[in-house]
Amino acid sequence: MNGTKMRVERLSAYYGKTKAISEISVGFPERKVSAIIGPSGCGKSTLIRCLNRMHETLPRTRVEGQILLDGEDILELDPVHVRRRVGMVFQKPNPFVTMSIYDNVSVALRFNGRHSREDTDKAVVRSLQQAALWEEVKDRVDAPALSLSGGQQQRLCIARALAAEPEVLLMDEPCSALDPVATAKIEGLVNELKNSYTVIIVTHNMQQAGRVADYTAFLYLGKLVEVGATADLFERPKERLTEQYITGRFG
Amino acid sequence: MDRPTPSSPTPRGPRRSRHWGDLIFAGLVGLGGAGVLVLVFAILGVLLYQSGLSFRAFGWQFVIGTQWDVRDNIYGVVPFVSGTLITSAIALVIGFPLAVGSAIFLTTQAPRWMRGPVGTVIELLAAIPSVVYGFWGLYVLGPYMRTNVEPALHRYLGWTGAFNGPATGTDILTAGVILAVMVIPTISAISRETLAAVPISQREAALSLGATNWETTRVAIVPYARSGIFGATILGLGRALGETMAVTMTIGNRDAVPTSFFSQGQTIASLIANELTNSNGPLQYSAIIEAGLILLFISLLVNVLARLLLWRVLRVTGGSTE
Ligand SMILES: Nc1ncnc2c1ncn2[C@@H]1O[C@H](COP(=O)(O)OP(=O)(O)OP(=O)(O)O)[C@@H](O)[C@H]1O
Numbered sequence: 001m002n003g004t005k006m007r008v009e010r011l012s013a014y015y016g017k018t019k020a021i022s023e024i025s026v027g028f029p030e031r032k033v034s035a036i037i038g039p040s041g042c043g044k045s046t047l048i049r050c051l052n053r054m055h056e057t058l059p060r061t062r063v064e065g066q067i068l069l070d071g072e073d074i075l076e077l078d079p080v081h082v083r084r085r086v087g088m089v090f091q092k093p094n095p096f097v098t099m100s101i102y103d104n105v106s107v108a109l110r111f112n113g114r115h116s117r118e119d120t121d122k123a124v125v126r127s128l129q130q131a132a133l134w135e136e137v138k139d140r141v142d143a144p145a146l147s148l149s150g151g152q153q154q155r156l157c158i159a160r161a162l163a164a165e166p167e168v169l170l171m172d173e174p175c176s177a178l179d180p181v182a183t184a185k186i187e188g189l190v191n192e193l194k195n196s197y198t199v200i201i202v203t204h205n206m207q208q209a210g211r212v213a214d215y216t217a218f219l220y221l222g223k224l225v226e227v228g229a230t231a232d233l234f235e236r237p238k239e240r241l242t243e244q245y246i247t248g249r250f251g
Numbered sequence: 252m253d254r255p256t257p258s259s260p261t262p263r264g265p266r267r268s269r270h271w272g273d274l275i276f277a278g279l280v281g282l283g284g285a286g287v288l289v290l291v292f293a294i295l296g297v298l299l300y301q302s303g304l305s306f307r308a309f310g311w312q313f314v315i316g317t318q319w320d321v322r323d324n325i326y327g328v329v330p331f332v333s334g335t336l337i338t339s340a341i342a343l344v345i346g347f348p349l350a351v352g353s354a355i356f357l358t359t360q361a362p363r364w365m366r367g368p369v370g371t372v373i374e375l376l377a378a379i380p381s382v383v384y385g386f387w388g389l390y391v392l393g394p395y396m397r398t399n400v401e402p403a404l405h406r407y408l409g410w411t412g413a414f415n416g417p418a419t420g421t422d423i424l425t426a427g428v429i430l431a432v433m434v435i436p437t438i439s440a441i442s443r444e445t446l447a448a449v450p451i452s453q454r455e456a457a458l459s460l461g462a463t464n465w466e467t468t469r470v471a472i473v474p475y476a477r478s479g480i481f482g483a484t485i486l487g488l489g490r491a492l493g494e495t496m497a498v499t500m501t502i503g504n505r506d507a508v509p510t511s512f513f514s515q516g517q518t519i520a521s522l523i524a525n526e527l528t529n530s531n532g533p534l535q536y537s538a539i540i541e542a543g544l545i546l547l548f549i550s551l552l553v554n555v556l557a558r559l560l561l562w563r564v565l566r567v568t569g570g571s572t573e
């Protein structure tokens with residue numbers, strides 16, 4: 001059993017006066033894939049955005065509780081440093097539209113200090129390879145990022161996140177805008193990534209959680225209902241709510 | 252709408268709807284469009300017609316002539332073209348950084364409560380009538396330039412040759428500074444809008460990679476908005492090129508090519524304001540009209556070049572297309 005890389009304790013997050021998630025406590029094991037599932041609006045994105053302090057970049061938002069990364073409360077650290085250690089891939093691909101494929105990846109290195117031209121080249125290639133995009137773009141890394149298809153753009157965003165060499169990778173429904181082939185590529189990728197990263201992935205798709213996640217947490221109305229090994233949660237749910245949700249009998 | 256599909260037999264109903272409201276609306280809109288076109292061509296026609304005398308007298312000499320001699324009736328437009336371009340350049344060199352800086356500050360750095368009010372104040376600068384700017388330039392800015400700014404510029408930059416001559420405070424430089432103040436609201440307001448319209452996903456992309464606030468602005472936000480900022484700058488330049496009253500009151504009104512920023516000069520707009528109504532004869536009148544035509548061409552050229560440039564930049568690298 002690996003140690004716990006990240007752990008939240010009694011975490012609540014607000015938008016203005018609205019409490020989007022309420023007193024959630026859950027751990028995310030190191031070098032494993034943890035999935036967060038639950039119906040729309042239950043607070044999955046809010047939870048994951050707390051983990052790299054993106055939540056508080058929106059106006060009038062607030063967080064209560066503790067978010068521990070290697071036992072240290074990230075709410076007490078500089079958010080810029082936290083985000084260098086905890087990377088994020090968003091639901092909709094968001095490459096920098098004015099940049100080339102190469103620059104989209106190398107810019108992540110620029111934020112993380114100076115690198116020689118040679119190191120940058122190597123890191124860009126390595127990240128694109130890890131994101132399973134290199135073969136498709138190796139002849140045109142200077143082309144605009146927007147010349148890529150949606151699925152390629154999403155893998156570019158993954159490469160960009162990986163180039164920053166985070167310890168934890170957060171993915172918020174990374175496949176929701178993609179077709180089954182691109183989805184399969186990204187799922188394969190997630191399986192690879194857990195050899196070196198701790199991955200936390202939000203998904204709407206329970207088959208996807210079943211395929212990629214070692215652990216799964218089920219959220220409902222801003223509260224954590226149940227968390228456990230993915231197989232256990234799907235086959236022997238402890239809570240009625242979980243059972244109803246995963247069998248599609250809901251509401 | 253209800254156009255028949257090729258497979259079905261053509262129904263006998265009307266192809267276009269015949270509601271009275273639609274007809275009246277289409278007529279009114281068409282009239283408006285046609286009216287604007289007619290107006291543009293009418294203005295152009297009058298300018299061309301009235302500048303004919305001067306064009307026949309001087310030909311291309313008018314465009315490259317550096318003399319504007321009312322006594323000998325020899326007219327060349329270079330003094331005013333150079334006055335126009337130099338004052339507008341000063342306006343952009345001073346106004347652009349201030350305007351874009353304020354726009355970036357207000358959209359990315361300033362506390363939220365400050366954004367609306369300060370933005371409005373900057374936009375209010377555009378509501379001040381230009382005669383008031385001229386007045387202020389003449390009685391406040393001019394004297395200050397004469398006693399403080401220009402002597403200092405001469406002391407430190409006199410060796411360049413561009414800051415020589417008597418410091419009078421009514422000269423090319425003062426007119427340029429006034430213009431700078433006048434273009435700021437235009438450039439700042441439109442830049443602010445484009446910057447505010449940058450999708451939050453671009454900002455979050457940078458932040459999530461561990462970018463600082465400043466890096467996010469520099470790498471994600473400003474590049475995305477650059478075409479809008481560029482367009483705003485061209486609009487500001489358009490305003491500077493054509494501004495009349497404030498320039499006329501501060502530039503010194505001398506019909507000669509400026510040799511220094513402290514020279515008295517004249518822009519095309521100020522020439523027209525100063526001399527058209529009291530010209531000494533038909534040839535001078537016609538020459539002034541031809542100068543106006545050239546101002547029109549300069550503005551047109553600036554706009555066309557800007558569009559071409561923008562189109563090339565966007566085609567190569569993408570970005571917002573406003
Ligand atoms: N920017 C915001 N301002 C105000 N309320 C918000 C904002 N974003 C989310 N919320 C609210 O917070 C709650 C949780 O939203 P969240 O986006 O975390 O849900 P989610 O589980 O990710 O849903 P989905 O599966 O649809 O993405 C919702 O009730 C939503 O209305």
Ligand SMILES: [Mg+2]
Binds near residue numbers: 044172
């Ligand atoms: Mg979501």
